[in-house]
Amino acid sequence: MAEVTLGAIAGFLGGSFDGDPGRTISGVKPIDEAGESDLTFLSNPKYAGRLATTEAAAVLVARGTEGSSERWIRVDDPYVAFARVVSRWFAAVPGPRGISPLSSIAQTAAIGEGVAIGAFVSIGENVVLGERVTIHPGSVVGDGAVIGDDTLLYANVTVYHGSRIGRRCIVHGGAVIGSDGYGFATEGSTHHKIPQIGIVRIEDDVEIGAGTTIDRATLGETVIGAGTKIDNLVQIAHNVKIGRSCLIVAQVGIAGSTTIGDGSVFGGQAGAAGHLEIGSRVMVAAQSAVMKSFEGPATVAGSPARPIREQMRSEALVRRLPEFVERLRRIEQKTGVGKSTPENSSEGA
Amino acid sequence: MAEVTLGAIAGFLGGSFDGDPGRTISGVKPIDEAGESDLTFLSNPKYAGRLATTEAAAVLVARGTEGSSERWIRVDDPYVAFARVVSRWFAAVPGPRGISPLSSIAQTAAIGEGVAIGAFVSIGENVVLGERVTIHPGSVVGDGAVIGDDTLLYANVTVYHGSRIGRRCIVHGGAVIGSDGYGFATEGSTHHKIPQIGIVRIEDDVEIGAGTTIDRATLGETVIGAGTKIDNLVQIAHNVKIGRSCLIVAQVGIAGSTTIGDGSVFGGQAGAAGHLEIGSRVMVAAQSAVMKSFEGPATVAGSPARPIREQMRSEALVRRLPEFVERLRRIEQKTGVGKSTPENSSEGA
């Protein structure tokens, strides 16, 4: 467990701090759980009242926060500052050191400096691992795959032959990269497999969640752009191209050959049909189904998805249907229209 | 294959039985597949007619069942009784015996009595395995994880460092426990990773389905309460707290920091947004999207979810829209309102 002085933290963050720079903390906790040897942070102004009651040794607060305290460290963005402190001193992830004698590494693989490989990892022919790549136990890297510097594969990851993963990527347990796209040519009742001879290419700084699957292209490449973060149990089909800095939340599915621009966001369990062009900065609400192309920026929702204002107006009108039906009934009563047909006499459902 | 006497079964269950206690059965089958050496059960009264036609050696029936037969064993709950008989005599799951010489176990790991570990299992530093823990081939238990007595991990399970799993739990193949929560602080177009330094804590008697993923907390714990049963391919995000005895059916997703009370049920493919408080005994229909907090007991449905009566009434009214539009048209005809605008003259969609 690290012991860090508040002076070191304030200095690292470029923060303003009037308290005792020699006081140490040994952990980071939420504001209502932090004790006298913990650092905490206030990111959401809704919880400002807790500044008075927290027992934390120090609190990261926004520069403009009203009031003053010897425990405050004023920074530009307390959440980012919290993340930086944790990354710097408290986030060491245990993992393999060196190359396990219980791994299987092909003679033709090129292994960079500082690589760590756990037990029961299999590295195929002609694989290239950059410097400081770390691979946890049970993962499999197929022939000819290339993995960039400082990339981390957790346990039981499967990387198919020929996949290319960039630098500083993180791939979580059970993820599968480069499996065959789902492509068949149907003759009568027989589905002939279309061989999938393309690859997956993942650019730098991508994170891929546990259990997520990314299919290789039929021909060419399935691409995940730099800085994009993908959550757990997401399905990316063959020939999909996702831009840079996108956020793809858990259990999303993107069907084949769809392209997504930079900075777009898919909420959990949303889906997109195949062969669409979804622009940059398109926000898709959770559980929506994108069935046609949208230019960005846009925010869409619903199944099928449409601009969120239309969708919300529509949902509101549906909720008001009982009122509309009652109004219809009153008009019929007054005008005498339809009163003879029995099905109109009751609005019950 | 076990050979068990009907007398032993009736005694074990505390059931009433007038037939030959020395007759043996060697298996358990559905009522219309059972043969003369099988036990079966009648749980659903809809199938009572099959009591006359089944060839089973004996049938577990509810105590109050009308009629009589030398083949009936009367018990309180035939389905529970069936489960108990199968568990007692017919459910032995083959698995590793002893500790495979092909596993990798850190010197610092503490291994309880009667533990069985399969080939190619990796056990990290300072792991604690309770008594009679069984781990099938290919699973990985990260540094510092703790697994309670009698817990069973099937093959290719990934347990990240620091995870805590209780007693008598079952974790199915390919599940991932303790992967990083999906947390980023965005500056411009860069998503900075928020280190996830909390853990996952799974209480006693929990079952976790194949391919399910449960993320570690940012700070603190993601918690699965005692006796909760989670199906396959479920996603539980960071800092979620699920109560005791919940049922979470396949492909459900629960977003970050949401809490769920005891005895709640999520139907398949349902989802819940983050930071919600969902009470005890809240039933969520399949494919619903819970977008706000609900107190229990309650039954909700729809996307977004609302009380199921409202949702069903709304669906019924939507189905009646063609009728309402026709009624509107007849009123317009009679009153002369709107008849000049061409768009009103046809109700086709």
Place this chain on the structure above:
Amino acid sequence: MAEVTLGAIAGFLGGSFDGDPGRTISGVKPIDEAGESDLTFLSNPKYAGRLATTEAAAVLVARGTEGSSERWIRVDDPYVAFARVVSRWFAAVPGPRGISPLSSIAQTAAIGEGVAIGAFVSIGENVVLGERVTIHPGSVVGDGAVIGDDTLLYANVTVYHGSRIGRRCIVHGGAVIGSDGYGFATEGSTHHKIPQIGIVRIEDDVEIGAGTTIDRATLGETVIGAGTKIDNLVQIAHNVKIGRSCLIVAQVGIAGSTTIGDGSVFGGQAGAAGHLEIGSRVMVAAQSAVMKSFEGPATVAGSPARPIREQMRSEALVRRLPEFVERLRRIEQKTGVGKSTPENSSEGA
């Protein structure tokens, strides 16, 4: 990299070709990426204009295509022909050769001729592997499982004890076959596990996607019919019976005991409730929820699913709600009905 003459390709396909039969190609690419040493194909007439601009050495075209070119090879179905050429010459997947000394194979397992098993594969007691079965690293085959001739398991696949997989099947990375069905008998707040003592049976020529989970039956069998193709992250519950030649797209979930006839198709993220009978050639749109039985042939959509014409009409009417409300308001104005109630005076939502 293969070098193949156009004459050999035309001959293999039974195609008509007037160009230089001795010219060779070394790869297959999409029509707008193909270069002078590539073969390509024109399947969608929408792209016919690219026939003039492609740089490909040769193009597979439909027999009736208007015009002529020395580069064209006329075939019955260009997409099928493309698949056949790729399968024949360009789709070799690297994988294990022979039986890795780093695998663990029970003495009682029966291993057919030509089997290839990668590192860290575990093969249980009494397993039967047919001829030419290939198993990539890290996969686990439980006791008593049977795998037919020419079947391919990619890496980190989990096959539970007793599962039966047919011939010429492909199972992708991380898939789990034979995990326990989700069955509990609830007494008070305790969910007693119903032991799952049935199996999974997968017939010939089935493909199973990455991360897909197929549960074993409570009693009897969960069945996947011959020629059915299942995409990634699909959940098939216990006792489900899927017919022959079905297509089950990514992230679909089929609940327990539901049966599906031959040639049915489930779009991505769709679901079916349990205990349903879904006929042959039933097409289910993406994200739909099938909540009742349907006879085939039929096409259904929506949540809950209904015949697609009804669903589309309903969606169209919902989209027209703003118009209907305006018409209602005009009638009220003219007839004087309801004009005194303030809630009727504004249609805003």
